[in-house]
Amino acid sequence: MKKYAVILAAGIGSRLYPITEIMPKSLVKVNGREIVDYQIQGYIKAGIKEEDISIVTGYRTPQFREFLLKNYPKVNIIENKDYLSTNNMYSLYMALKYIHDNKPDFDNLFINNADCLYDENMMFEFVNCEYESAIASEAGTFIDESMKIVVDKNKRIIDIAKTITKEKAYAVSIDLYKYSKNATDELYKIVCDFIEIKKDLKQWSEIAFPFLFKKVDVFPFDIKHKKWVEVDNMEDLLTADKKFSTFDYKSKKAYICDLDGTLFMGNEPITPAINFVKNNSNIFDFYFLTNNTSKTPDKYVQKLNNAGIPCKISQILTPLYPLIEYLKKYKSIYLVSNKEITSFIKENLPDINIEYDYNTNEAIVLTYDTEIDYSKMKNISVLLNNKKNIEYIATHADTFCPTEKGNIPDIGSFIELIKLTTSETPDTTFGKPSINLIKHIIEKYGEKNLAIAGDRLYTDMQLAINSNIDFITVLSGETSRFDVAKNNSCKFVYKNLGEITD
Numbered sequence: 454m455k456k457y458a459v460i461l462a463a464g465i466g467s468r469l470y471p472i473t474e475i476m477p478k479s480l481v482k483v484n485g486r487e488i489v490d491y492q493i494q495g496y497i498k499a500g501i502k503e504e505d506i507s508i509v510t511g512y513r514t515p516q517f518r519e520f521l522l523k524n525y526p527k528v529n530i531i532e533n534k535d536y537l538s539t540n541n542m543y544s545l546y547m548a549l550k551y552i553h554d555n556k557p558d559f560d561n562l563f564i565n566n567a568d569c570l571y572d573e574n575m576m577f578e579f580v581n582c583e584y585e586s587a588i589a590s591e592a593g594t595f596i597d598e599s600m601k602i603v604v605d606k607n608k609r610i611i612d613i614a615k616t617i618t619k620e621k622a623y624a625v626s627i628d629l630y631k632y633s634k635n636a637t638d639e640l641y642k643i644v645c646d647f648i649e650i651k652k653d654l655k656q657w658s659e660i661a662f663p664f665l666f667k668k669v670d671v672f673p674f675d676i677k678h679k680k681w682v683e684v685d686n687m688e689d690l691l692t693a694d695k696k697f698s699t700f701d702y703k704s705k706k707a708y709i710c711d712l713d714g715t716l717f718m719g720n721e722p723i724t725p726a727i728n729f730v731k732n733n734s735n736i737f738d739f740y741f742l743t744n745n746t747s748k749t750p751d752k753y754v755q756k757l758n759n760a761g762i763p764c765k766i767s768q769i770l771t772p773l774y775p776l777i778e779y780l781k782k783y784k785s786i787y788l789v790s791n792k793e794i795t796s797f798i799k800e801n802l803p804d805i806n807i808e809y810d811y812n813t814n815e816a817i818v819l820t821y822d823t824e825i826d827y828s829k830m831k832n833i834s835v836l837l838n839n840k841k842n843i844e845y846i847a848t849h850a851d852t853f854c855p856t857e858k859g860n861i862p863d864i865g866s867f868i869e870l871i872k873l874t875t876s877e878t879p880d881t882t883f884g885k886p887s888i889n890l891i892k893h894i895i896e897k898y899g900e901k902n903l904a905i906a907g908d909r910l911y912t913d914m915q916l917a918i919n920s921n922i923d924f925i926t927v928l929s930g931e932t933s934r935f936d937v938a939k940n941n942s943c944k945f946v947y948k949n950l951g952e953i954t955d
């Protein structure tokens with residue numbers, strides 16, 4: 454049996470703006486793979502050869518070319534240059550015309566819209582099912598937004614439309630079609646009538662199908678609730694992220710969780726995330742990671758305890774610990790910190806001078822000083838301008854801190870101000886993404902048994918990349934799904950940490 458497949462991917466996908474401003478919808482990645490990759494892989498695993506697949510592209514065709522050249526060089530591109538003034542029946546017409554003229558020897562044609570993710574086993578069963586002509590559909594499900602099908606008493610499909618009522622609907626179509634050679638020839642005639650005779654270029658493919666049902670027997674193929682998602686808007690994309698995630702949360706032994714934006718938003722707990730930690734603290738070990746050096750570790754223990762999470766000081770990971778170790782080599786530093794951190798450093802390093810002293814200071818230590826003022830900024834600048842060998846240390850480099858009232862300046866904003874004044878930037882930092890912060894945890898558990906969860910790509914995710922640990926991107930803090938789409942490294946994406954167990 455010779456099988457051929459056509460993927461309709463010409464549209465703009467405007468409901469997924471702003472992501473589709475920079476890429477076609479079917480090249481958006483879900484769980485690290487482009488949406489169209491699920492379809493191509495599904496067809497190939499079901500026995501269709503790469504060279505027997507065509508994609509009708511329109512919007513942003515060069516990006517498809519690049520993707521296919523790299524991954525599936527034998528897949529054929531049919532370009533619908535008029536995608537702005539036509540709808541997908543015109544793309545289908547182009548594909549059917551191509552097949553009619555170039556591929557006369559096939560037995561079955563498969564057609565799908567490029568914005569769906571399908572379970573691979575389901576695709577295998579559908580491609581190899583006994584029906585000569587069928588529509589993959591989910592019986593017993595009704596989705597207002599989706600195409601529904603109606604069948605007669607012999608279970609032959611007689612209608613397909615979005616507007617079909619719940620009473621009449623037999624199943625929801627998942628936009629995946631199988632047609633015999635004869636059905637394809639008939640469909641081509643019907644579509645030619647719309648496009649060539651009536652010059653009706655703005656129709657949807659589904660409008661042609663009921664005419665075909667009058668001529669050919671087409672049956673529903675029940676996917677038996679195997680997973681599929683049609684991605685029309687942002688909410689659908691988040692559903693796809695969750696449904697098609699390959700992250701196995703039970704396979705981990707310990708979780709390293711970022712605090713701001715992941716478990717809390719300022720002082721407000723992010724409830725589903727907090728519940729995940731609470732409900733699983735007997736099963737996994739938890740560590741809590743923060744770059745925030747305006748608070749001592751015991752304040753975080755308190756904050757977590759108040760939210761109902763049992764936590765000891767050894768579970769808090771902050772740049773303050775590696776900083777203290779590092780400063781042991783100095784006798785005099787200029788410590789820029791709030792009162793809380795000043796007493797914490799004094800307690801831990803009782804023999805070191807921490808006051809501004811132009812003559813003796815060997816290093817500047819900038820923390821997230823929530824009491825910073827002009828005289829401190831001036832002292833830092835004077836030291837940097839005049840003492841060429843002084844070490845400039847910053848505990849971390851985050852530019853802002855997310856709170857329930859929006860972003861507020863973090864240490865990175867102070868660093869920028871100093872840079873504008875002196876042209877100097879820190880020589881040494883300790884916070885995320887520096888692996889120093891979690892080295893002892895990696896030694897204890899091993900990379901494979903750990904996961905890092907966080908909302909900030911350039912610190913949390915970078916730390917995970919630097920240490921070869923699985924990263925869970927949560928969208929409960931500063932990172933948006935648009936940021937994720939622009940970033941090639943995000944794989945596991947969830948609205949919040951609580952969703953990983955669903």
Ligand SMILES: [Mg+2]
Nearest residue numbers: 711713714908
């Ligand atoms: Mg964060």
